[in-house]
Amino acid sequence: MFVALFGLFLAANTQPVSAQASTKTPAKIQGTWYCYKGKSKFSQIKVTPKSVTFDGKKYTPSKKGYKKLSVSKWGSWYMLNKSSKQSQSLGQFKTTKKLIKGSYKKVLIRSYGVGSYDVYTSQKIKHKYTYNALG
Template identity: 50%
Template structure:
């Protein structure tokens, strides 16, 4: 009797571990709808009173005058992918890969404000804000 109970207990533990690990899946999803957290108009100071602008709506992204949307063709056709907390726009298309984006709180003008962080390249993070500040808050991790 004890042998059967031990076998059943072992079987339950094995099935429990299997069930717990099957629910954890890391995969990228793809769509043409931008996440709500990224939407809005974002600015990054580029110097001499000029700004780089990103405008994200439900189904489009405008970056410095170039519009990307699902209705466009070729390099300007919008594709949104997610990996972890980062969102990629047009990933896989080398000519129109816009980089990876996420929002986070950054210290700006003495207080933490929501900002859009763009990663495009090795170790460089570009920080965009909802308001025009005459200071660039971008940073590098690798020099």
């Protein structure tokens, strides 16, 4: 009897977990970020509360199609414009600290593809911090 009542209690007090998309970017990843691509060229991401500009293309909640901004969270990662087409997804992002020029700085990590990571800094630094986890 106790087991049956306990089971009813659990069934009544559980809430489904869902990853709902939002149109507001988290404060953690907001700012202007740079990733050195070589030959004095940089990739730039500018994240504001209601928009993301990635290499000159602007994504907002009011746009149509693949430029319509959507944000969802998966663990410690934020997925921007998750899509079944990899070319339309901006990737997954999170911030962390990384040793840059002798001190730990906050960086934005962009995960795309399988095991590929771009490291974005808040200043233009001519050094590639990008890495591939699968070697």
